[in-house]
Amino acid sequence: MIETQVLSGKIISQNIYDSLALRITTLKNNTIxxxxxxxxxxxxxxxxxxxxxxxxxxxxxxxxxxxxxxxQDTTELEILQLLDNLNNDQQYHGILVQLPLPEHIDxxxxxxxIDPRKDVDGFHPENVGLLSTGHPRYIxxxxxxxxxVLEYANISLHQKHVVVIGRSNIVGRPISILTSLKKENxxxxxxxxxxxxxxxxxxxxxxxxxxxxxxxxxxxxxxxxKSGTVVIDVGINKVHAGNGKSHKLVGDADWDSIQxxxxxxxxxxxxxxxxxxxxxxxxxxxxxxxxQQG
Ligand code: NDP
Numbered sequence: 001m002i003e004t005q006v007l008s009g010k011i012i013s014q015n016i017y018d019s020l021a022l023r024i025t026t027l028k029n030n031t032i033x034x035x036x037x038x039x040x041x042x043x044x045x046x047x048x049x050x051x052x053x054x055x056x057x058x059x060x061x062x063x064x065x066x067x068x069x070x071x072q073d074t075t076e077l078e079i080l081q082l083l084d085n086l087n088n089d090q091q092y093h094g095i096l097v098q099l100p101l102p103e104h105i106d107x108x109x110x111x112x113x114i115d116p117r118k119d120v121d122g123f124h125p126e127n128v129g130l131l132s133t134g135h136p137r138y139i140x141x142x143x144x145x146x147x148x149v150l151e152y153a154n155i156s157l158h159q160k161h162v163v164v165i166g167r168s169n170i171v172g173r174p175i176s177i178l179t180s181l182k183k184e185n186x187x188x189x190x191x192x193x194x195x196x197x198x199x200x201x202x203x204x205x206x207x208x209x210x211x212x213x214x215x216x217x218x219x220x221x222x223x224x225x226k227s228g229t230v231v232i233d234v235g236i237n238k239v240h241a242g243n244g245k246s247h248k249l250v251g252d253a254d255w256d257s258i259q260x261x262x263x264x265x266x267x268x269x270x271x272x273x274x275x276x277x278x279x280x281x282x283x284x285x286x287x288x289x290x291x292q293q294g
């Protein structure tokens with residue numbers, strides 16, 4: 001049995017905020033306060049919680065953010081008009097449209113309408129293309145947070161087999177690209193699994209690093225891993241708590257069953273969640289720095 005190291009995103013994100021302080025001060029000395037516009041459409045409770053956590057961190061770091069709350073039945077044209085205004089408003093360095101959008105809205109059309117230089121989520125096709133070709137501008141926040149956790153824990157991906165489970169555009173696919181880039185802290189051999197993969201165990205059993213971004217609790221159990229695997233658990237799932245409380249948050253991995261088998265693992269909560277917000281702050285600071293370059 002080995003002792004499973006807990007990779008705390010809470011602690012690492014604090015280090016990231018500390019390391020951003022000098023860049024923020026330099027910008028402020030040049031009368032620039034990094035500023036983020038958040039567009040929130042409708043009343044999805046999880047989105048509202050996520051937006052509130054971002055606002056709290058931005059306020060704590062004395063950065064500027066404004067949330068544009070739109071009704072559930074807002075038309076696509078109205079969102080496009082708002083984005084046009086925000087694209088042209090020098091006050092905002094970054095723009096983020098909180099996903100998911102209501103069903104009547106074409107998400108891809110909206111993401112394509114954000115100025116790619118302000119696209120701090122990194123979802124615009126221009127930024128996706130830059131990432132895919134190994135010249136990233138903005139790296140999507142969750143995948144960037146995963147790479148930072150590995151860096152801080154001194155876990156190199158070079159010559160390692162990385163198994164990513166989940167292929168969404170916001171987590172699975174970009175992290176599969178990042179882990180396989182020929183760059184320092186990447187250079188892994190990556191397998192991308194999804195709901196069409198036959199016998200996922202076959203892949204996880206041979207993985208050095210498993211990155212789970214599925215959205216289903218207990219998807220990764222200890223018997224699916226070889227001893228010494230690193231588990232990065234991206235999933236956030238609400239389940240019944242069973243101890244008088246109504247619910248609790250768990251990841252995609254079965255935390256108890258991977259203990260003693262995984263060499264290290266990110267907890268849920270307190271793992272990749274805080275890292276995602278820290279990377280949003282970092283990307284917004286980057287966007288403010290780009291704005292100085294004209
Ligand atoms: P999506 O629902 O967009 O994608 C889930 C992916 O998992 C899909 O590619 C799907 O396959 C795959 N999948 C579903 N079931 C299985 C299965 N049984 N076996 C293998 N693959 C499966 O989710 P997201 O990528 O947006 O999010 C994933 C999880 O991460 C969620 O719990 C979400 O809440 C969480 N999350 C956490 C963040 C954080 O900051 N910690 C940030 C973003 C997300 P297919 O493509 O075939 O449908």
